[in-house]
Amino acid sequence: MSFYSKKVMDHFMNPRNVGYIDHPDGVGQVGNPICGDMMTFYIKVHNNRIIDVKFQTFGCAAAIAVSSMASEMVLGKTLDEVQKLTNEDVAQALDGLPKNKIHCSNLGANALHKAIQNYKLKMKNKKEI
Numbered sequence: 001m002s003f004y005s006k007k008v009m010d011h012f013m014n015p016r017n018v019g020y021i022d023h024p025d026g027v028g029q030v031g032n033p034i035c036g037d038m039m040t041f042y043i044k045v046h047n048n049r050i051i052d053v054k055f056q057t058f059g060c061a062a063a064i065a066v067s068s069m070a071s072e073m074v075l076g077k078t079l080d081e082v083q084k085l086t087n088e089d090v091a092q093a094l095d096g097l098p099k100n101k102i103h104c105s106n107l108g109a110n111a112l113h114k115a116i117q118n119y120k121l122k123m124k125n126k127k128e129i
């Protein structure tokens with residue numbers, strides 16, 4: 001039996017939305033202090049919705065699966081909806097993670113929330129110019 005759920009294995013072996021966006025509207029990067037892994041999310045926003053999302057993750061299988069699942073969960077969602085997304089939501093959508101890999105799920109929603117903060121800051125700065 002696999003250490004990981006079928007969904008984790010699927011998202012690890014065939015990650016969705018890998019890459020980066022040229023001229024993104026927002027970028028969010030987080031690192032995991034426990035292992036040193038890094039996750040970066042790039043978003044495009046239109047009418048307050050995520051219309052494109054890509055990620056680059058340098059990390060373990062769980063971190064890559066978390067990034068991939070999180071990217072699918074937020075595509076087409078409003079910024080408010082994405083801000084309500086929790087790391088637990090992403091782990092649950094993957095049918096859970098092994099206990100010693102729960103910390104890996106702490107990157108996904110956090111990186112997306114940071115990308116939204118970055119987008120909002122850019123919008124604010126644009127208005128002030």
Ligand code: FES
Pocket residue numbers: 032035036037059060061062063101103104
């Ligand atoms: Fe680093 Fe999983 S071991 S994020």
